[in-house]
Amino acid sequence: MVSQVIQTRGLNLSLQGNQVLHNIDITTYSGQICAFIGENGAGKTSTIRCITGLYPPTAGGCTMFGEPAYNMSQKNRNRFGIVFDEGGLYGEMSAWENVLFFARLRGMDKDKINERFNRLVQHFELKTALKVSRFSKGMKQKLMIIRELVHEPELLILDEPFNGLDPDSKIFLRDKLSEICSRQGTSILISSHDLFDLEKIADQVVMIHQGRIVANQALEEITGITERYIVTCNSPHQVASILQDIEGITVVNHDEHSVTFTVESEVIKQPLQILLKHNVEIQEFYKEKSSLEDFYRTTKQAAVQN
Known part of the structure; x- marks a missing residue:
């Protein structure tokens, strides 16, 4: 049964007179990987420090395994592991x-x-x-x-685990984390800028901007198939002109290789057949798929405008 692991409610944090976290609400679940994303200085590490009991919240609360994170019992502390980017290893050992x-x-x-x-x-x-x-x-x-x-923790928290790794090491680490989660049921919270690797393994995505949560969604909702079609062809400019004159089709954009367009489904049921009827020489035809990077870019833009 899926149960709550981390929960914050109205979490606020001030450091040296500056409020760095504003009403943070996050819930993570057992046996899942949660990606925690945001630009440098957005509040990711401060949130993690509150979650793990290193910082007492100024207001609101945070629990782990149902117990308040600050002043957590040693029993519950032994139920999680944490890796910060700065390390904490002894080089002479x-x-x-x-x-x-x-x-x-x-x-x-x-x-x-x-x-x-x-x-x-x-x-x-x-x-x-x-x-x-x-x-x-x-x-x-x-x-x-x-x-x-x-110590076989139920929860593993990683702060920028992909920093400084070469491509082979990133792939290896990403795959091993996914394996640990799926085979052992370990819950994982990953704070990272590496959106490509996070997209490969995350179940949940939480985005923070200037100390406020601006998104909290399942990854499959973010990277689902959109309503936009893409056709690659030899003459995209010509094809774009043809499509613009077809009722029910709206050209979104085109470049030297492809044309992206939307279709009014109540007007056109089979867009591929329409293209073929207009003698478009098609190389590829598919529905566009969103990426975590696209989601990050548009969500941040909206947050900045607000």
């Missing part, structure tokens, strides 16, 4: 020593730590012979996530 140190702080038995560490190292394909100070950015990201997964 090995990977094993880093994981052992943090896991023992959570009261774990050394044999259990060792068993899970070895399994996760193999799962993430992490080479552990070097001291952490000699790890690449990607290796450090993997180790920080391993460190937070050893």
Whole structure:
């Protein structure tokens, strides 16, 4: 059964006399990946710090697993793991020593730590012979996530996990996070600017702008099929002229390769047949699909205008 994991209601936060969060309402659910997006300075990290109990809210509230986040019990603290972009690893230690140190702080038995560490190292394909100070950015990201997964949390919170990673490392990390969520039921909250990778794995998208939530939707609603059609052809300018004269069709735009248009369904049932009847030489014909990047751009534009 899907249950609530994180919930904020009317969350406000002021730092040094400046209000940085305004009436934040967020709910995340078990076994899902929630993407938390917004520009630099929008309030993502401040929200995460409130969610994890590092900042007391100025007003409103925040709960995790049904308990107030600030002054959370150690029992509930052990139910989540968090990785901030700035790290928190000890460079003079090995990977094993880093994981052992943090896991023992959570009261774990050394044999259990060792068993899970070895399994996760193999799962993430992490080479552990070097001291952490000699790890690449990607290796450090993997180790920080391993460190937070050893105690098998129900919730994993990641602040900019794709920062500084090469394409191969991004793909690997993205796929592993999706696997952890689907196979183990781990809930994941990811704050990131990497919209392309988030679109591959997220279930829910929450967008913050200037300390206010401006969107909170299921990803499938955001990236669903639109009512716009795209046809690629040899002579898009000519095709655009033809389409403009057809009742029920409105040309949205065209370039050197394609024409985008909408159709009044009550007037035209089969737009492809209409094109063929007008002797349009078609290379491709499909319905447009929205992207998370498109959604981010239009939502931010609307937020700025308001």
